Amino acid sequence: MLKLSVSAVHLCQHCPRLLAYSLDGNGKAWRVGHKGSGNLPGRRFHYIARKVHQDISGRGDQGKRDKLIEAFSNSLNQRNSAVLETIKMEYFYPYLLEHGIKIGPDNAVALGLAMKVWSQYLCSLVAPHLEVGVSTEIIIGMVFQDASPTMESDFKITDGTIVTIRGSTDGILFDLEGKHPVIVEYKGKKASNPTQELIQTALYAQMYHKNTGLFPGVHILYLEEQQPLDQYSVDQIKTIIKGIPLLLERARDVAVGKRPVLKTLDNNLCERCFFHGQCEEKFG
Numbered sequence: 001m002l003k004l005s006v007s008a009v010h011l012c013q014h015c016p017r018l019l020a021y022s023l024d025g026n027g028k029a030w031r032v033g034h035k036g037s038g039n040l041p042g043r044r045f046h047y048i049a050r051k052v053h054q055d056i057s058g059r060g061d062q063g064k065r066d067k068l069i070e071a072f073s074n075s076l077n078q079r080n081s082a083v084l085e086t087i088k089m090e091y092f093y094p095y096l097l098e099h100g101i102k103i104g105p106d107n108a109v110a111l112g113l114a115m116k117v118w119s120q121y122l123c124s125l126v127a128p129h130l131e132v133g134v135s136t137e138i139i140i141g142m143v144f145q146d147a148s149p150t151m152e153s154d155f156k157i158t159d160g161t162i163v164t165i166r167g168s169t170d171g172i173l174f175d176l177e178g179k180h181p182v183i184v185e186y187k188g189k190k191a192s193n194p195t196q197e198l199i200q201t202a203l204y205a206q207m208y209h210k211n212t213g214l215f216p217g218v219h220i221l222y223l224e225e226q227q228p229l230d231q232y233s234v235d236q237i238k239t240i241i242k243g244i245p246l247l248l249e250r251a252r253d254v255a256v257g258k259r260p261v262l263k264t265l266d267n268n269l270c271e272r273c274f275f276h277g278q279c280e281e282k283f284g
């Protein structure tokens with residue numbers, strides 16, 4: 001049975017040859033495929049976001065959870081600033097104190113702005129329900145599900161081969177309005193081909209469905225964009241996941257050593273790739 005990570009499948013979406021390089025042990029392939037175009041240090045943002053999500057969902061520090069719930073309990077006018085202040089004081093500033101020396105000024109600013117966009121997003125999820133007088137703790141308990149759960153699922157591709165896919169999404173929330181779970185992914189700037197990111201997230205949605213029986217919607221929050229939130233309904237995701245078997249088949253072909261390996265159609269990616277001028281001879 002073949003095992004692949006969601007990240008490997010996503011790398012294959014960028015360029016099947018990059019996946020082939022990475023499976024050959026060449027780690028530089030990841031730096032080409034997953035390099036963002038903005039200033040946000042994604043790994044650092046994800047670390048802080050995961051901590052907040054763990055605490056507020058009751059799987060981490062109870063004292064910090066209480067402070068976050070108190071901040072969310074503020075009136076509509078003050079809630080955004082109170083939540084942002086709590087995230088800054090309890091998570092962001094302590095993180096900067098510990099790691100700031102390794103973060104460039106542009107990246108630190110982008111990280112701070114991302115905290116603001118993100119805290120506004122979190123407030124928007126709970127606002128309509130808090131305004132009708134339900135206790136903050138109950139609303140928070142319902143909205144904030146698992147932080148970065150690792151999921152694993154088996155997929156059967158067209159020739160009957162089973163491919164096991166494993167990966168961790170950025171978080172699972174519950175949309176009280178639509179009454180369904182939501183898979184959340186945090187990104188910096190929108191990629192030149194956002195469909196790739198959507199299919200990656202839809203893969204998580206499909207894995208969640210296989211594990212729980214529930215179909216989730218998808219939120220992709222672009223933390224460096226003016227219009228940060230892209231939302232996809234359950235019905236849209238059901239349509240998008242129909243493209244997953246083809247994607248897995250392509251990744252499987254690379255993983256089992258089938259040659260030649262297709263190249264990306266994205267010329268911009270090739271221009272900034274370490275393997276420019278070499279991959280044709282190796283995989284073409």
Ligand code: SF4
Pocket residue numbers: 015016017018263264269270271273274275276277279280
């Ligand atoms: S140069 Fe282009 S086709 Fe070759 S590995 Fe890099 S991204 Fe893929």
